[in-house]
Amino acid sequence: MPAVVTASRKFVCVRPQTYEDQDEAELLLSLFQGRSGVLENTVFCVLDPDGKRTLTRPGRSPQMRWDDADAFAAWLARTFEAYASKAKALEALPLHEDLSLGLNVAACDLAPLAVLYAKRERDLKALVERVARLAWSEDHIGRQHFVALAGEEAHQRAKEEFGLDLKEGLTLVQPDAYGRSPRALSHGSARDEVAKEGDLAWSKALVEGRAAHAPEPKSRRRHLREAGRQGITWDSELEVTDPGEKEAGRRRGR
DSSP states (O other): OOHHHHHHTTSOOOOOOTTSOHHHHHHHHHHOOOTTOSOOSOOBOOBOTTSSSBSSOOBSSGGGTOSSHHHHHHHHHHHHTTTGGGOOOOOSOOOOSSHHHHHHHHHHHTOOEEEEEESSHHHHHHHHHHHHHHHTSTTTTTSSEEEEEESHHHHHHHHHHHOOOOOSEEEEEEOOTTSSSOEEEEEEEGGGGTTTOHHHHHHHHHHHHHHHOOOOOOOHHHHHHHHHHHTOOBOOSSOOOOTTTOSTTOBSOO
8 A cells, every 4th residue: 555545544634526615615715826816626735633724835736745655655644643642533424415426526536436325314324324434444445435315305316317226225336437327336225234234234235336346447638528529517516717627617527
């Protein structure tokens, strides 16, 4: 495992979803403004645990601060020492805002998406809490994205818009290249939770689903060209302001 990945696990690593959330956009813009003076598509910074003090000079990427990954890893290891005595393990499950965004980001990352579904909110909460324990384990950490859905309306939308007939529990899916037509890879039933076997069933579903996950490698140029040919676009929640990305407020296929 690369040293920088090992070192980063002692930090809360957040992948910004630029232009998809107003609060996030305001935070990112408060951290970094390039020559354009507006929110750009990528922002990098390391903050202290209260999220208020910057530990590095904000920029577009770690490459603006360190010459290589090993130097970055060494800095992370040294910096963590000051906070080690009060550090606590993460417990919350990192979730995407909705199914559409989750599929889009998973497709972008060539990663599968774990869809957690329950008919009732209280059942979904219990499901999320138990799956969270798996998500941070060595076998599963960082290997899939997650989204949580509850209720008949969410079930119907998943079926009508994406062709997913969700069952209660955990379903691992593979998005197509543009995050529009997901394919179910594996499923762990919510009924297993009653028998206290849910953790094992969901872990097995994640492992088997990832083994079946086989996305095609992407070329950004070909990906965007094909999106243009098919008329595929992505409408962000916020206006795209990065001068290098802006195209009438739209990005094709991410």
